[in-house]
Amino acid sequence: MTQLIDQNFLQEHNTKQESALTSDYNALAEKLDRSGFNIDSILAQAKQFAVAVPSWGVGTGGTRFARFPGKGEPRNIFEKLDDCSVIQQLSQATPTVSLHIPWDKPKDPNELRQYAEQYDLRFDAMNSNTFQDQIGQEESYKFGSLAHSSKAARDQAIAHNIEVVELGEKLGSKALTVWVGDGSNFPGQQHFKNSFTHYLESIKEIYNSLPDDWNMLLEHKIFEPAFYSTVIQDWGSSYLAAKETGERCLSLVDLGHHAPNVNIEMIVSRLAQFGKLGGFHFNDSKYGDDDLDSGSINPYQLFLIFNELTDIRSQDTTYNPFYMLDQSHNVTDPIESLMYSAAEVQRAFVKSLLVDREALTNHQNTNDAMMAQATLKQAYNLDIEPILQMARLQEGGAISPVACYRASQYRQTCDKNRPADPNKTGSGIV
Numbered sequence: 001m002t003q004l005i006d007q008n009f010l011q012e013h014n015t016k017q018e019s020a021l022t023s024d025y026n027a028l029a030e031k032l033d034r035s036g037f038n039i040d041s042i043l044a045q046a047k048q049f050a051v052a053v054p055s056w057g058v059g060t061g062g063t064r065f066a067r068f069p070g071k072g073e074p075r076n077i078f079e080k081l082d083d084c085s086v087i088q089q090l091s092q093a094t095p096t097v098s099l100h101i102p103w104d105k106p107k108d109p110n111e112l113r114q115y116a117e118q119y120d121l122r123f124d125a126m127n128s129n130t131f132q133d134q135i136g137q138e139e140s141y142k143f144g145s146l147a148h149s150s151k152a153a154r155d156q157a158i159a160h161n162i163e164v165v166e167l168g169e170k171l172g173s174k175a176l177t178v179w180v181g182d183g184s185n186f187p188g189q190q191h192f193k194n195s196f197t198h199y200l201e202s203i204k205e206i207y208n209s210l211p212d213d214w215n216m217l218l219e220h221k222i223f224e225p226a227f228y229s230t231v232i233q234d235w236g237s238s239y240l241a242a243k244e245t246g247e248r249c250l251s252l253v254d255l256g257h258h259a260p261n262v263n264i265e266m267i268v269s270r271l272a273q274f275g276k277l278g279g280f281h282f283n284d285s286k287y288g289d290d291d292l293d294s295g296s297i298n299p300y301q302l303f304l305i306f307n308e309l310t311d312i313r314s315q316d317t318t319y320n321p322f323y324m325l326d327q328s329h330n331v332t333d334p335i336e337s338l339m340y341s342a343a344e345v346q347r348a349f350v351k352s353l354l355v356d357r358e359a360l361t362n363h364q365n366t367n368d369a370m371m372a373q374a375t376l377k378q379a380y381n382l383d384i385e386p387i388l389q390m391a392r393l394q395e396g397g398a399i400s401p402v403a404c405y406r407a408s409q410y411r412q413t414c415d416k417n418r419p420a421d422p423n424k425t426g427s428g429i430v
């Protein structure tokens with residue numbers, strides 16, 4: 001396997017921290033043991049945890065006002081995969097990449113697949129893009145795509161999605177994520193029922209072309225780019241569309257795509273109860289944004305979401321939704337943000353394993369509100385960092401990914417080897 005961070009360098013970096021880690025780990029083992037948890041079984045599950053990296057996340061993002069490019073940014077999908085391989089090598093929690101087409105469209109899919117294989121990277125869900133016009137395209141998406149009032153525009157968007165599925169098959173992907181910007185900016189601009197009907201017809205056509213072992217994931221978003229209404233605005237619309245379309249059509253929950261203060265963990269529970277929770281885009285948000293680093297604003301919410309997922313898995317061990325990060329990094333080095341965020345999601349997952357579920361059920365059944373919430377807090381307040389560090393160490397990653405990455409000078413090397421394209425402007429979002 002090709003590794004871009006020198007293995008000896010990585011080991012040396014780890015060696016300096018290993019004895020401190022061992023003593024922290026043993027102390028935590030003793031503490032967890034007192035509450036009836038075996039640390040090695042938690043460690044084994046932490047090692048299994050995986051979340052996909054979005055290919056679009058390794059470039060520096062931007063806002064509506066400007067983009068301030070970072071140094072040594074990847075200029076094509078191969079360089080993006082190089083960066084993804086570094087994220088995986090150091091964090092050991094991100095073995096897959098989620099591609100966005102046409103941004104990442106390869107000339108030769110086979111070549112791309114082999115390029116990923118040298119790093120032991122695989123491809124997660126494929127993302128189609130009908131929220132932007134592409135050069136040479138006949139119909140414009142200015143007024144929508146899969147839900148457009150014009151059949152020609154809808155057909156073009158359907159054909160694009162089918163092409164993405166065909167490409168994904170060649171790359172070994174097993175899912176298509178569909179997010180559309182369709183919606184309206186003014187009351188009266190669109191007929192709600194008609195545009196939803198068009199959307200349903202379109203996704204059914206895409207669904208019918210899916211291979212048997214694929215899933216289709218519908219991503220809803222409350223607003224933006226449409227500011228009055230969006231066609232798939234909320235989990236209700238998403239559920240209805242998924243239910244209408246077919247068994248392998250599921251809802252995807254992007255943490256940033258809800259109204260402020262919405263109880264996302266309850267949405268998770270509702271969708272799962274009715275067999276329609278297919279996947280996640282992890283990120284965080286404070287106001288109406290949807291792209292901050294996972295766990296950076298509300299880590300308790302992330303924990304509560306995983307608390308639901310672990311509860312669901314305790315009843316159905318085969319349940320395995322798609323996990324992806326979906327963030328835009330404007331002021332940090334994207335590689336650092338993605339490594340850190342993957343670990344934050346993994347942390348929420350590990351803490352959810354440490355909830356005393358029997359006690360929680362008893363408190364719920366006896367209506368002991370104080371002890372029910374305290375049971376969740378008991379797990380949430382634990383410092384489980386030694387488990388994450390040990391998982392990374394034993395899998396060949398870095399005890400401290402960000403520190404190791406900085407010491408490796410990877411970004412500085414990229415800065416030399418990847419001269420920026422002078423024709424690219426500094427404006428616009430990802």
Ligand code: AFD
Nearest residue numbers: 127179219221254281290326
């Ligand atoms: C935009 C959307 C959505 C989607 C992503 C990739 O808000 O989160 O997943 O683009 O298509 O950020």
Ligand code: MN
Nearest residue numbers: 219254281326
């Ligand atoms: Mn998303």
Ligand code: MN
Nearest residue numbers: 254256290326
């Ligand atoms: Mn988003």
